[in-house]
Amino acid sequence: MVTPVSQRDVLQRVDQFWSLLDEMSQNSPGAYKTFIERQLQQGVEHFSPPKPHCCLRTTIQKPNEGLLYVNVCGWKRVPAPTSHIEPVPLCGGRLETIDEKNENYYIVDVAFNPEVLQRAEGDTQEKEQIHLLALCFIQQQHRLNLSQHFTIPKAKLKGSELDMKCRLMALHQSNSSNPKPKPEPAPSLLQQISSLRMEETKEDSTIQLSVRQKEAKARPGLIEVISCTESAQPQQPKHHITVYSDSTDTSRKLKLRVELPGVQSVSQCRLSITQDDILLEVEEMYYLHLRFPEAVNEETCHALYNKKKHLLTVITSIL
Known part of the structure; x- marks a missing residue:
C-alpha cells in the first residue's frame, strides 16, 4: 500500500534538496555546474517537438479506398531500443481525412527515436525495413488494408509541423501486440x-x-507502442x-x-x-x-x- 504524501512533506523535501544544491555550489562548483547542465539538457530533450524525417505515399484498399500519406518523424520522447534483438519502439498519431481543392487524402504520423532513423540512413535495407515497419504499424493501429507499394515524395513532411505534433499528442487508442507499452520519461x-x-x-x-x-536493426513484425501521458x-x-x-x-x-x-x-x-x-x-x-x-x-x-x-x-x- 502506497502512503500518500502531503504538500507540506513535498515542500520540506524541496527545501532540503535546495539546501543540498546550495552546499554543492559552494563546496564543489564543478560538480554543481555539471549537475545543472545535465538536468537542463534532459528538460530540453523531454519537451523537444517531433522532427520530420520523411514522408511515405501509399494507398488504402480497405475499408475505404484512398490516398494515404505517412509522416515518419524523429521524437526524443520515443525510447531507443536497448539492443538489436529488442523490438523497435514507435508511437503513432490519429488518422485524419484532408479535403483540399486539388487533392483528397488521409494522413497519419509515426514517430521513432531519432537514433533509429539516423542509424538506418546509412543502410538502404534497414531504411526500407523501418518504412515497412511504419506501414505495418499503421495497418494494425487503424485496422487498414494498405497497398504493398509505396513511394517517397521529395518533401519530408505532408502538412505542417504543428498539425503533426497535434495528431501525435492527441489521445488515441493503440492497437498493439505488446501488452505493456513503455511510458514516456517523467x-x-x-x-x-x-x-x-x-x-x-x-x-x-x-x-x-x-x-x-519551417524547416539496432528493425525486424519486420516486431512492434512496440508507447503511449503519451496526456x-x-x-x-x-x-x-x-x-x-x-x-x-x-x-x-x-x-x-x-x-x-x-x-x-x-x-x-x-x-x-x-x-x-x-x-x-x-x-x-x-x-x-x-x-x-x-x-x-x-x-x-x-x-x-x-x-x-x-x-x-x-x-x-x-x-x-
Missing part, C-alpha cells in the same frame, strides 16, 4: 522542484516562447484577440489575452508560435490552437503571465 527532478519554487516566489513572470522553424481531455480556455496600432510608431501589433484559471506558474505553460498560428498547452488542463487573422513576426513575440489574475498576454508585431 520530467526531471529539477524541473518539478523549480516549478514548486516558482509557485511560491513569483507573481508576474515572463514566459519563454519557442519559435517553430490522458486527460484539456479544455479550450477563454481568449480574445485584438489588433491595434502602436502609438510610438506606425507599426501594428496583435494582442492575445488568455484566461487560465487554476494555473499557478508559468512553468505549467508551453507556447510555440509561427507566422500563421500559436499553440498553447497546459498539461491536462488547457489546449488552445489559434490561426492569426494576419501574418505576424514571431521573432518580436513576447508573453507575460499575471499569476494573481491568471491571465496570459501575448503581444507580437504584424508583418
